[in-house]
Amino acid sequence: MSQTVDRALSILPLLAEGPAGLDQVARRLDVHKSTALRLLRTLHAHGLVHRQQDQRYRLGAALFALAQQAMESxxxxxxxxxxxxxxxxxxxxxxxxxxxxxxxxxxxxxxxxxxxxxxxxxxxxxxxxxxxxxxxxxxxxxxxxxxxxxxxxxxxxxxxxxxxxxxxxxxxxxxxxxxxxxxxxxxxxxxxxxxxxxxxxxxxxxxxxxxxxxxxxxxxxxxxxxxxxxxxxxxxxxxxxxxxxxxxxxxxxxx
Missing domain, CATH: 3.30.450.40 (GAF domain)
Incomplete structure (x- = not known):
């Protein structure tokens, strides 16, 4: 698995614990904030994460829809x-x-x-x-x-x-x-x-x-x-x- 994909997927279990800010995501991944922001933006573009008004990120609706679809199938x-x-x-x-x-x-x-x-x-x-x-x-x-x-x-x-x-x-x-x-x-x-x-x-x-x-x-x-x-x-x-x-x-x- 490429390092980029691995890092992006590592964000999802973190957000499953609750909303997290950019600094927290960067620390968990052990990357610079610019790298964490790029990964978050990519996940956000696909609806897998959502940015709240307080600038923290949480899991997005698209992820829950995929999970529900998988369970139903x-x-x-x-x-x-x-x-x-x-x-x-x-x-x-x-x-x-x-x-x-x-x-x-x-x-x-x-x-x-x-x-x-x-x-x-x-x-x-x-x-x-x-x-x-x-x-x-x-x-x-x-x-x-x-x-x-x-x-x-x-x-x-x-x-x-x-x-x-x-x-x-x-x-x-x-x-x-x-x-x-x-x-x-x-x-x-x-x-x-x-x-x-x-x-x-x-x-x-x-x-x-x-x-x-x-x-x-x-x-x-x-x-x-x-x-x-x-x-x-x-x-x-x-x-x-x-x-x-x-x-x-x-x-x-x-x-």
């Missing part, structure tokens, strides 16, 4: 899929990916298990929002007023004796999920199916998707499935890092 499913396949190959169990859209939690990807028993879930189909691990993860990240309002307007079907009974129990479960950083559904939707999930975070640190691993208890017990939690968390963290651009592509699990 990310395909979570495309990025996550190789990681989901790797976890499936390492464990043999069904792996799901889900997002929260328009008040529903919907599966957007699924890798089936290699054993004969198949789960009813389908890509594009909403999940059982009050019991599914992926739903708990996505809703737990909502601000508290939104969580409470949502919990109070939901219905609570009794799929099994282990289903969430009411809003108070659901809010308590979401608080627990938010604190521990993972979720489970042990027979809450189908008595014979257990599930462990982990959150996927976007560049802004918010939970933008959730993934889970599921298996019938005729294949593995709930305790055995829970022992796979570290692998599930590693997979979700690897997807999050790749989605945020902080790690190279490549699955965290291998067979």
């Amino acid at each position: 990310l395909d979570i499913r495309e990025i996550a899929h190789p990681h989901l396949v790797a976890l499936n190959e390492a464990t043999g169990h069904t792996v799901h990916l889900a997002v929260h859209e328009q008040g529903e939690v919907v599966y957007i990807d699924k890798v089936d298990s290699r054993y004969p028993v198949r789960m009813y879930s389908r890509v594009g189909r909403p999940v059982a929002i009050t019991v599914a691990a992926v739903a708990k993860l996505l809703l737990a990240d909502l601000p508290e007023p939104e969580r409470r309002a949502l919990a109070e307007r939901l219905e609570y079907p009794r799929y099994t004796p282990g289903s969430t009974p009411d809003a108070a129990a659901f809010l308590a479960e979401l608080a627990r999920v938010r604190e521990q950083g993972w979720a489970q559904d042990l027979g809450g939707h189908e008595e014979s199916i257990n599930c462990v999930g982990a959150p996927i975070r976007g560049p802004d640190g918010r939970v933008c998707a959730a993934m889970s691993i599921s298996a019938p208890n005729v294949v593995v017990t709930a305790e055995e499935l829970l022992r796979l939690r570290p692998q599930v968390l590693r997979t979700a963290e690897a997807i999050s890092r790749e989605l945020s651009g902080t790690a190279p592509a490549g699955p965290a699990n291998s067979p």
Whole structure:
């Protein structure tokens, strides 16, 4: 990278800390003020920095627009899929990916298990929002007023004796999920199916998707499935890092 480009790019992290004057920029770059001013003018011409009335510089609107455009162009499913396949190959169990859209939690990807028993879930189909691990993860990240309002307007079907009974129990479960950083559904939707999930975070640190691993208890017990939690968390963290651009592509699990 040329020295000029390197210096110009070094200004952006400085301004991300807050507005800075010409002297401060020059000191941080260890250059003469005339050099710092030339770099700032170039960035200003492209809208990447903005000069305030007090003559200090801050990040420009064009930079935020580029960041937003980049985030919107990310395909979570495309990025996550190789990681989901790797976890499936390492464990043999069904792996799901889900997002929260328009008040529903919907599966957007699924890798089936290699054993004969198949789960009813389908890509594009909403999940059982009050019991599914992926739903708990996505809703737990909502601000508290939104969580409470949502919990109070939901219905609570009794799929099994282990289903969430009411809003108070659901809010308590979401608080627990938010604190521990993972979720489970042990027979809450189908008595014979257990599930462990982990959150996927976007560049802004918010939970933008959730993934889970599921298996019938005729294949593995709930305790055995829970022992796979570290692998599930590693997979979700690897997807999050790749989605945020902080790690190279490549699955965290291998067979």
